[in-house]
Amino acid sequence: MKIAGNDILIQSLIKEEVEYIFGYPGGAALHIYDAIFNQNQIQHILVRHEQGATHAADGYARATGKPGVVLVTSGPGATNAITGIATAFMDSIPMIIISGQVAKHLIGTDAFQETDMIGISRPIVKHSFSVESAEDIPEIVKQAFYIATSGRPGPVVIDVPKDTTSPDELFDFVYPDSAHIRSYNPPISPEKKQIERAVEAMLKARQPVIYAGGGAINSNASSELIKLNDILDFPVTNTLMGLGVYPATHKRFLGMLGMHGTYQANMAMHNADLIIAIGARFDDRITNTPKLFAPNAKIIHFDVDQSSVSKIIEANIAVFGQVKDSLQEILNELESRRNEIDEKKLDDWKQQIKYWKEKHGLDHKMHLSESNEHPIMPQAVVQHVYNITNGDAFITSDVGQHQMFAAQYYHFDEPRKWINSGGLGTMGFGLPAALGVKLAFRDSEVVCITGEGSIQMCIQELSTCTQYNLPIKIININNEALGMVKQWQDMNYSGRHSESTYQSSLPNFVELVESYGHVGIKIEKNSDLKKGLEEAFAIKDKLVFVDVYVDPDEHVYPMLVAPNGSLKDMWLSKDNKV
Amino acid sequence: MQRELSIILENKPGALVRVVGLFHQRGYNIESLHVDPVTDLTKFRYIEERLDLKLEENEVSHLLIKTTVSDNLLRQILRQINKLIDVLLAEENLDT
Ligand SMILES: Cc1ncc(C[n+]2csc(CCOP(=O)(O)OP(=O)(O)O)c2C)c(N)n1
Ligand SMILES: [Mg+2]
Numbered sequence: 001m002k003i004a005g006n007d008i009l010i011q012s013l014i015k016e017e018v019e020y021i022f023g024y025p026g027g028a029a030l031h032i033y034d035a036i037f038n039q040n041q042i043q044h045i046l047v048r049h050e051q052g053a054t055h056a057a058d059g060y061a062r063a064t065g066k067p068g069v070v071l072v073t074s075g076p077g078a079t080n081a082i083t084g085i086a087t088a089f090m091d092s093i094p095m096i097i098i099s100g101q102v103a104k105h106l107i108g109t110d111a112f113q114e115t116d117m118i119g120i121s122r123p124i125v126k127h128s129f130s131v132e133s134a135e136d137i138p139e140i141v142k143q144a145f146y147i148a149t150s151g152r153p154g155p156v157v158i159d160v161p162k163d164t165t166s167p168d169e170l171f172d173f174v175y176p177d178s179a180h181i182r183s184y185n186p187p188i189s190p191e192k193k194q195i196e197r198a199v200e201a202m203l204k205a206r207q208p209v210i211y212a213g214g215g216a217i218n219s220n221a222s223s224e225l226i227k228l229n230d231i232l233d234f235p236v237t238n239t240l241m242g243l244g245v246y247p248a249t250h251k252r253f254l255g256m257l258g259m260h261g262t263y264q265a266n267m268a269m270h271n272a273d274l275i276i277a278i279g280a281r282f283d284d285r286i287t288n289t290p291k292l293f294a295p296n297a298k299i300i301h302f303d304v305d306q307s308s309v310s311k312i313i314e315a316n317i318a319v320f321g322q323v324k325d326s327l328q329e330i331l332n333e334l335e336s337r338r339n340e341i342d343e344k345k346l347d348d349w350k351q352q353i354k355y356w357k358e359k360h361g362l363d364h365k366m367h368l369s370e371s372n373e374h375p376i377m378p379q380a381v382v383q384h385v386y387n388i389t390n391g392d393a394f395i396t397s398d399v400g401q402h403q404m405f406a407a408q409y410y411h412f413d414e415p416r417k418w419i420n421s422g423g424l425g426t427m428g429f430g431l432p433a434a435l436g437v438k439l440a441f442r443d444s445e446v447v448c449i450t451g452e453g454s455i456q457m458c459i460q461e462l463s464t465c466t467q468y469n470l471p472i473k474i475i476n477i478n479n480e481a482l483g484m485v486k487q488w489q490d491m492n493y494s495g496r497h498s499e500s501t502y503q504s505s506l507p508n509f510v511e512l513v514e515s516y517g518h519v520g521i522k523i524e525k526n527s528d529l530k531k532g533l534e535e536a537f538a539i540k541d542k543l544v545f546v547d548v549y550v551d552p553d554e555h556v557y558p559m560l561v562a563p564n565g566s567l568k569d570m571w572l573s574k575d576n577k578v
Numbered sequence: 579m580q581r582e583l584s585i586i587l588e589n590k591p592g593a594l595v596r597v598v599g600l601f602h603q604r605g606y607n608i609e610s611l612h613v614d615p616v617t618d619l620t621k622f623r624y625i626e627e628r629l630d631l632k633l634e635e636n637e638v639s640h641l642l643i644k645t646t647v648s649d650n651l652l653r654q655i656l657r658q659i660n661k662l663i664d665v666l667l668a669e670e671n672l673d674t
Binding site: 119184 | 660
């Protein structure tokens with residue numbers, strides 16, 4: 001059967017088992033939208049801004065592990081998608097972005113809504129394609145999905161000139177079974193020699209730490225990691241991106257490390273003799289000053305991306321390959337050498353870590369007082385949300401203090417439950433991401449923990465939630481300020497709050513969300529906090545927006561001393577620096 | 579120290595600019611650049627062997643880039659270039 005380019009594109013997406021397209025129409029994409037109208041296998045989700053489409057697709061991808069699909073028109077549609085593409089790129093999230101383009105004969109003429117999408121997006125995509133002819137679409141779509149989801153995942157742009165989706169010209173539709181790209185061969189199996197060396201180092205270590213990041217989640221390596229550590233019994237820390245890959249309630253879990261990591265995680269890393277990095281990239285929020293990073297540690301680095309290894313911190317043993325496969329091989333090797341494991345060897349180290357944790361670990365009690373003599377503490381908000389949802393919800397977040405409190409006080413026991421923009425740090429991510437997660441998991445609790453600054457960056461997506469009836473929960477930790485900016489100004493600029501407050505210009509959030517048909521709840525007093533949150537979570541069929549006014553002066557601690565600090569140099573409170 | 583990188587990439591629109599763009603994005607400087615489509619394959623048979631594929635005339639381009647970098651940075655640049663989807667092989671040119 002012969003079909004037109006626009007149908008070829010949509011049929012190709014159907015072959016890739018795409019459930020949702022997140023998009024927004026416009027001139028250059030109209031043929032494609034017509035093809036969407038004429039089928040019912042893929043549901044299109046009409047967002048209110050293209051940035052929302054990219055974050056929603058991103059949230060869907062992070063929660064499901066499947067690529068998110070975005071469709072935008074040329075020009076402003078394409079440029080509006082850029083922030084979301086960069087967000088996905090920095091966190092290695094599989095995403096396909098289909099951008100309309102002006103017809104081929106108009107390219108280069110500054111035609112209406114023409115923009116060089118391939119050029120603009122080049123530094124923030126894993127790869128991109130420009131469609132030359134409708135006949136090429138199946139091959140391009142196949143390759144795009146293959147590239148986006150294999151090796152180190154990432155976003156792939158397909159730029160589609162309008163004439164290549166014209167309904168007037170018909171072609172045979174044959175979809176390829178597999179993609180082969182001769183110049184692209186992501187590593188598959190790790191080298192045996194490196195596996196042996198890694199196991200040797202693990203058996204010798206006296207002060208080891210496992211440091212696992214987002215790559216371990218992308219590779220679905222959680223169960224291998226847990227099995228491996230059932231044998232090794234090493235302390236484990238996760239990056240902001242890795243939270244959930246090792247159960248937070250496990251007795252060997254140290255908490256998150258880095259800029260706002262726990263005291264025990266940062267101290268363990270600093271004093272380690274062996275660091276086992278698993279799908280983590282020694283980002284500057286983790287290492288603090290690289291020269292001062294973990295001075296006595298040998299480094300084993302597991303990664304699928306060779307260019308991430310020895311980029312910042314030189315690895316002594318590099319294991320390239322899907323970390324899931326590499327960990328499985330480590331497990332096999334370790335099984336055969338199990339008799340060499342000396343459990344006692346780690347006793348002193350475990351004792352030391354226990355001491356650190358008891359001395360300066362996160363305090364879970366201090367914030368929970370119900371007395372109205374104190375303002376509500378933001379940490380308490382997250383702790384209540386954790387308790388009410390039994391630690392089982394999907395939590396999306398934005399960027400700022402609220403994000404760090406969420407990461408610190410919501411204890412994730414499973415991967416893909418904590419959805420946040422770690423690499424780019426994109427305010428505005430949380431709400432659209434939650435919408436994408438909810439579409440994939442209709443029966444699960446999906447909560448966006450946000451701040452009054454961030455939520456306003458994509459607040460228009462409240463309308464999308466109305467249209468598709470997506471009863472997510474939004475917890476707005478309202479400190480009436482760009483809190484994280486203000487914290488830095490307090491600490492580094494003698495409290496000069498340059499442009500970090502809004503001078504009573506905030507909207508009445510309750511009335512705002514009600515105008516979209518949602519439920520709004522305002523909480524201002526400690527004594528109302530628990531009750532108010534319980535009330536919110538008892539509502540199952542509506543989006544509930546909880547506007548919680550918290551202590552505007554609270555800071556996030558621990559906080560690494562920077563610049564020129566190491567991982568052991570932290571602020572533990574406003575006046576305690578260690 | 580100045581080094582020469584030898585890069586074989588698909589002779590496709592947009593492939594070259596990805597390599598050149600990468601130098602800019604990562605803050606490396608290009609001191610000299612030369613590119614030709616490969617018409618005489620005899621010099622590149624070793625690539626066919628190493629990558630287990632068959633090249634056709636004009637199907638790939640040969641790019642030579644001179645840049646001044648340390649050993650560590652060179653390794654990093656080569657890994658990043660090799661990661662580009664359209665690049666078949668990037669290595670230091672030790673012949674010059
Ligand atoms: C798009 C974007 N612009 C600016 C920033 C810089 N930034 C980081 S945190 C922050 C403040 C966020 O305020 P809010 O959402 O209220 O969170 P809070 O820190 O108050 O909890 C800003 C402006 C950013 N991360 N993203
Ligand atoms: Mg705020």
